[in-house]
Amino acid sequence: MTDSIADSSLFSLAFLAGGGEMGRQMRDHNWSASPLGLPQQWSQSLRTAVSIMLNSGHPMFLTWGPEQIFLFNDAYRPVLGAKVTWAMGERFEKVWADIWHILSPAAERALAGEATWFENQKLVMQRNGYAEETYFNYSYSPIRDETGAVAGMFCACTETTETVFTTQQLREAEQALREANKALQIEREAVRAANRRLMAETEFLRQLFEQAPGFIFVMRGPDHVFELANAAFQKLIGHRDLHQKPARQVLPDIEGQGFFELLDEVYRTGEAFVGKERPVQLKRKPDSPSEERFVDFVYQPLIDAENNVIGVFCEGSDVTERVLAEKALRQLTETLEEQVQTRTRELQQAEEALRQAQKMEAVGRLTGGIAHDFNNLLMGIKGALGLIEKRIAAGRTGEVDRFITLAMSSTDRAAALTHRLLAFSRRQPLAPKAVRVNHLVASMEDLLRRTLGESVSLDLRLMPDLWPILCDTNQLESAILNLAINARDAMPDGGRLILETDTAQVESDQAQALNVQPGEYVYVRVIDSGVGMPAEVITHAFEPFFTTKPLGQGTGLGLSMVYGFVRQSGGYVTIDSQVGVGTQIALAFPRCQKEFDLDDHVPAKLSNIPLVESDKVVLVVEDESNVRLLVVETLRELGYRTLEATDGGAGLIILQSSTPVDLLVTDIGLPVINGRLMAEAAREVRPDLPVLYMTGYAETAAAEGLLQPGMELITKPFDMEEFATRIHEMSKGAIKASRTLGQ
Known part of the structure; x- marks a missing residue:
C-alpha cells in the first residue's frame, strides 16, 4: 500500500x-x-x-x-x-x-x-x-x-462467445438442436421475466442479481443459510422455499454429491472454488425422479471488514443443454467426417478425370495443328525439290532458282514453327548476345510499317543511351513482330501503335513477386489503341493454345512463345489492358553487365568468305548423315581439311589421339557420349580447342554453363552462310590449339 x-x-x-x-x-x-x-x-x-x-x-x-x-x-x-x-x-x-x-x-x-x-x-x-x-x-x-x-x-x-458459436454450429448441424436452442431462448425469456418481477422488491438487489443470465445466490454463516437467490437458481432447483433456510435443509437431494463439502471448505479457508460442467442429481419436482443437470459455478467467500469469512456468494449457469448439444455434435461430427472423406475421394477422382480429359484435348489440338502446318511445309519442300529434279533432268536449269527459293522459304517457316514450340516450352536453344535494343528496333521500322499497313500509325519512342541486354537477337525480333501483328489485329478500323524503350530498377520485394532477380531492367513496350482485353482474357493470355481469333486464324502459341522466350532470357512480361481503350504489353530484360561485342553485324555471304590455308583441320561429330554431309561439304569449300565421327565416343577417340585438330564442330545430342561431355573431356588435353555446338534442342544451354570461353552455339536449321561466318571468325580469332598430344 x-x-x-x-x-x-x-x-x-x-x-x-x-x-x-x-x-x-x-x-x-x-x-x-x-x-x-x-x-x-x-x-x-x-x-x-x-x-x-x-x-x-x-x-x-x-x-x-x-x-x-x-x-x-x-x-x-x-x-x-x-x-x-x-x-x-x-x-x-x-x-x-x-x-x-x-x-x-x-x-x-x-x-x-x-x-x-x-x-x-x-x-x-x-x-x-x-x-x-x-x-x-x-x-x-x-x-x-x-x-x-x-x-x-x-x-x-x-x-457467451463460446455458447453463441456452439449454438451456431448446432443450428447448422441438426434440426433437433435448433429446437433445443428455441427452448433455451424460452427459458432465458423466463429468466428475464423473473428478473423484472424481482426488481420491484429492491432496486439495488434487482440491479445486481436479477438481470444475470445465470443463477446467483448468497448464503450466510457456517450453516450456509440462504439470504438471496435469483429466479435462475429457483428454476434449477425446482422453485423451493429457501429464504433464511440452511442449504442442507433446502437441498437434501444433493447430499453426498460433494457440493456441501465444497461450501464448508470455501467458508473455512476463504479460498474460492470454480467448477466446470459439474454433474448434479436434482429432484426438480417433489414426486419426480432425480434429474441429471450440468452446471458451471463459482463459490466466492464473502469477507467482512475484519477480514473474516461471513458467507459464500455463488454465481453459475445451467449448461445442461450445451453439454448435451456438444455431445450430440461430437457424435454427428464422427459420422460427418466419414461422409466428408468419402465425398472428397469422389471429387478427387472426378477432378483427375477432368484434368486427364483436358490434357488429351490440349495434346490433340497441338498434334493436329503441328501435323497440319508441317504437312504444308513438307509439301512445299518436297514439291520444290521434285520440280528441281525434273528441270535438271530436262536441262532447264535456268528455272531452278525459283524453286530453290520456294524450298528455302518452306524450310525457314518450318524452323520458325519449331522455334515457337520450343519457346513455348522454354527449351528453345538460344544464342544470347549483347544487344542494343534501340538499334534493333530502328532496323525493324520499315518492316513494322509494312506489316501494320496504312491504317495504323507507328510511333517509336526510344530512350537515349539505353543499356544493352543479353538475349537472342532473332527471338527478340520475332517477339516484337508478333506483338505488333497482334496489336494490328486488335485495331481493325485503324489506330496508333507506340513502340517505346525504357529502364527501371526492380527491388527485392517486386522481384520476388515476379520470380526474377532484383536489379536493373530494360523495357520494350508495345502499346496499341485497340479494342482492349477484359480481365478474363488477360488471365489466360499467356496460356498455350488460347486465342480470341476465329478458328483457323490463330494457333494460340504467339504470346506463349513471347512469354517463354522472355522468361528463358531471365526477364518477365506484363499486360495492362482496358476494354475500348487499348493494351500495353511490356517485355522486361535484365541489363547486360558484362562486356560483350554488340550484335550489330550481318553474316557475310558464303561466296565472300575467304579460303583458309589448307592445314586447318576441323573435326565434325554428327550422328545425322545428311547434316554431317552438308557441314563437311561447306567446310571443304572453305578450304578446311575435315575429320568425321558419327557419335561422341568415336569423336573422343580422335580428340584424345595425336591427330591434329584445330576446331571441333559437334552436335550436343549424340549417342554413346553427348557433345558437351565429349568437348569437356577433349579440353582436358586440348585446353584451347575452339568448339562450335550445333543443336535443334537444348534444355540446358548457356543457362547452365554450357558455353565456356572459346565455345559458341548455333541453332538448327541454320543458313550455311551463317555457319561459314561463325567457323571463319572462330578459326581466325582463336588461339591455335596444340596440333597433337606430343607437341
Missing part, C-alpha cells in the same frame, strides 16, 4: 478487504491523482458497491462520477485481456474506446436512471491487440448516492 493509505484507519478501508488481485491493486493504488480522490473520502454508496463487486465471482464493473472512472473485479479481468494492466481507474470511454459507439448509448441511459439489459450482444473487441468477435450478456444499472441522485453505473456480465 501507499503511505497515505497505510497510515489510515483500517476500519475506514475495510470495504476494500478481500477481492483477490483487484482488491490488492485497489488497496495499493495511488488514488491521489484520481478524480475519485482517496478511498477514505469515497461515499458510502460507492464503498458498498465496490465491496460487493470485489467479492463477487461474477464478472462485474462499475463506473463513478462525471468522468465515469472504471473499477472492476477479478472475474472481469479475462474480459479485459491485455487492457487489464492499465484499465483500473481510467475513464470508461478510454478503456472501451474500440466499442464505445456500441456501449455509450446504454451507458447514457443508465446514468439517466434507466436500467438496460443486453443478451448475446456482439462486440468486436481489441482487447489483445487484434480484432476479436465476442458476445456478452450484460446489464447496465444506475447506482444512486445518498441523495438519491445517479452517481454511477453498475454492470454484471457473462461472456
Whole structure:
C-alpha cells in the first residue's frame, strides 16, 4: 500500500478487504491523482458497491462520477485481456474506446436512471491487440448516492462467445438442436421475466442479481443459510422455499454429491472454488425422479471488514443443454467426417478425370495443328525439290532458282514453327548476345510499317543511351513482330501503335513477386489503341493454345512463345489492358553487365568468305548423315581439311589421339557420349580447342554453363552462310590449339 493509505484507519478501508488481485491493486493504488480522490473520502454508496463487486465471482464493473472512472473485479479481468494492466481507474470511454459507439448509448441511459439489459450482444473487441468477435450478456444499472441522485453505473456480465458459436454450429448441424436452442431462448425469456418481477422488491438487489443470465445466490454463516437467490437458481432447483433456510435443509437431494463439502471448505479457508460442467442429481419436482443437470459455478467467500469469512456468494449457469448439444455434435461430427472423406475421394477422382480429359484435348489440338502446318511445309519442300529434279533432268536449269527459293522459304517457316514450340516450352536453344535494343528496333521500322499497313500509325519512342541486354537477337525480333501483328489485329478500323524503350530498377520485394532477380531492367513496350482485353482474357493470355481469333486464324502459341522466350532470357512480361481503350504489353530484360561485342553485324555471304590455308583441320561429330554431309561439304569449300565421327565416343577417340585438330564442330545430342561431355573431356588435353555446338534442342544451354570461353552455339536449321561466318571468325580469332598430344 501507499503511505497515505497505510497510515489510515483500517476500519475506514475495510470495504476494500478481500477481492483477490483487484482488491490488492485497489488497496495499493495511488488514488491521489484520481478524480475519485482517496478511498477514505469515497461515499458510502460507492464503498458498498465496490465491496460487493470485489467479492463477487461474477464478472462485474462499475463506473463513478462525471468522468465515469472504471473499477472492476477479478472475474472481469479475462474480459479485459491485455487492457487489464492499465484499465483500473481510467475513464470508461478510454478503456472501451474500440466499442464505445456500441456501449455509450446504454451507458447514457443508465446514468439517466434507466436500467438496460443486453443478451448475446456482439462486440468486436481489441482487447489483445487484434480484432476479436465476442458476445456478452450484460446489464447496465444506475447506482444512486445518498441523495438519491445517479452517481454511477453498475454492470454484471457473462461472456457467451463460446455458447453463441456452439449454438451456431448446432443450428447448422441438426434440426433437433435448433429446437433445443428455441427452448433455451424460452427459458432465458423466463429468466428475464423473473428478473423484472424481482426488481420491484429492491432496486439495488434487482440491479445486481436479477438481470444475470445465470443463477446467483448468497448464503450466510457456517450453516450456509440462504439470504438471496435469483429466479435462475429457483428454476434449477425446482422453485423451493429457501429464504433464511440452511442449504442442507433446502437441498437434501444433493447430499453426498460433494457440493456441501465444497461450501464448508470455501467458508473455512476463504479460498474460492470454480467448477466446470459439474454433474448434479436434482429432484426438480417433489414426486419426480432425480434429474441429471450440468452446471458451471463459482463459490466466492464473502469477507467482512475484519477480514473474516461471513458467507459464500455463488454465481453459475445451467449448461445442461450445451453439454448435451456438444455431445450430440461430437457424435454427428464422427459420422460427418466419414461422409466428408468419402465425398472428397469422389471429387478427387472426378477432378483427375477432368484434368486427364483436358490434357488429351490440349495434346490433340497441338498434334493436329503441328501435323497440319508441317504437312504444308513438307509439301512445299518436297514439291520444290521434285520440280528441281525434273528441270535438271530436262536441262532447264535456268528455272531452278525459283524453286530453290520456294524450298528455302518452306524450310525457314518450318524452323520458325519449331522455334515457337520450343519457346513455348522454354527449351528453345538460344544464342544470347549483347544487344542494343534501340538499334534493333530502328532496323525493324520499315518492316513494322509494312506489316501494320496504312491504317495504323507507328510511333517509336526510344530512350537515349539505353543499356544493352543479353538475349537472342532473332527471338527478340520475332517477339516484337508478333506483338505488333497482334496489336494490328486488335485495331481493325485503324489506330496508333507506340513502340517505346525504357529502364527501371526492380527491388527485392517486386522481384520476388515476379520470380526474377532484383536489379536493373530494360523495357520494350508495345502499346496499341485497340479494342482492349477484359480481365478474363488477360488471365489466360499467356496460356498455350488460347486465342480470341476465329478458328483457323490463330494457333494460340504467339504470346506463349513471347512469354517463354522472355522468361528463358531471365526477364518477365506484363499486360495492362482496358476494354475500348487499348493494351500495353511490356517485355522486361535484365541489363547486360558484362562486356560483350554488340550484335550489330550481318553474316557475310558464303561466296565472300575467304579460303583458309589448307592445314586447318576441323573435326565434325554428327550422328545425322545428311547434316554431317552438308557441314563437311561447306567446310571443304572453305578450304578446311575435315575429320568425321558419327557419335561422341568415336569423336573422343580422335580428340584424345595425336591427330591434329584445330576446331571441333559437334552436335550436343549424340549417342554413346553427348557433345558437351565429349568437348569437356577433349579440353582436358586440348585446353584451347575452339568448339562450335550445333543443336535443334537444348534444355540446358548457356543457362547452365554450357558455353565456356572459346565455345559458341548455333541453332538448327541454320543458313550455311551463317555457319561459314561463325567457323571463319572462330578459326581466325582463336588461339591455335596444340596440333597433337606430343607437341
